Amino acid sequence: MASEAKPKLYYFDLPGRGEVTRLILVAAGKEFEDIRISSFEEWTTKYKADSPLGLAPYYEEGGVKIGGSLCIARLVAEANGLGGSNCIENALLSSYADLMSDMTTKFYPFMFGPEDKKEEAKKECLKNMPAKFAQLEKSIKDDGTFLGKPSWPDFLLSQLCQEAIQYQLGDTFKDCPKIGKVIARVDSNPKIQEFRAKHKK
Ligand SMILES: N[C@@H](CCC(=O)N[C@@H](CS)C(=O)NCC(=O)O)C(=O)O
Structure with a gap:
């Protein structure tokens, strides 16, 4: 065969x-x-x-x-087994992923942009990122999951937070304990x- x-x-x-x-x-x-x-x-x-x-x-x-x-x-x-259990749950997960994908785009000037644009990009992130992380925080349950079980946006969130830390923007999610639970679970796997x-x- x-x-x-x-x-x-x-x-x-x-x-x-x-x-x-x-x-x-x-x-x-x-x-x-x-x-x-x-x-x-x-x-x-x-x-x-x-x-x-x-x-x-x-x-x-x-x-x-x-x-x-x-x-x-x-x-x-x-x-x-890391999706939702129906169309609505799948759409919810995709919506969180969408937001995180938009947030990731804000890191592009750090990754690929010229040196003299990085300070401006950092100011922009410090201004906008905390509200977006706070929005995500509201979407996470107390057990540190989006849907009462691990799901695929967990991995996006872990990577997003790693990038935030890498670009000295870790403070933008410091007031988000539920985000902390999600990323701790992924990062300790x-x-x-x-x-x-x-x-x-
Ligand atoms: N919305 C697309 C964006 C993909 C995208 O922009 N990819 C870039 C790299 S991150 C690329 O392919 N660049 C090379 C090119 O445009 O030829 C996705 O999420 O996959």
Whole structure:
């Protein structure tokens, strides 16, 4: 019997918009090919034309290629017991993910922008991020979950908070104890710890 090909995730060799899917697959113990594109040149010459939306990340399973970081994350989460239990719960989870994706975009000037724009970006984050984290905090239950059980936005939140800390913006969620519970659960997962240690730059 032919063995089934492993799913493939294509993204740059950094966390960015690909990391949430990596973390979900790692936590679920699902084997996948973590294809890391080493440079923008490699992306444009080797992968871009092959990607379904002309963007990274993209994901391939069963001969189908899918783009859109949140769609991919949702797909692998639902296939591995980390989605909601009905359409409404799935929509709620996607709405939290949407907000976090918008927040992540605010870190792009730190990741890719020129040095002289970083101070301005930091001021902007200090002004806007606390309200957005407070909004997320309201969506989390006292047990530190979005829906009374672990779910895929947990992984986005963990990464978002790691990036906030990396850019000296950790104070923007310091008054959010329930966010603290979510990220403590993700960050203490031994499979996640092992994966992060392996890919630490
Ligand atoms: N909304 C898309 C945005 C994807 C996106 O902007 N990807 C960037 C990298 S983070 C990219 O592919 N850049 C290369 C290009 O535009 O050719 C998603 O969440 O997947």
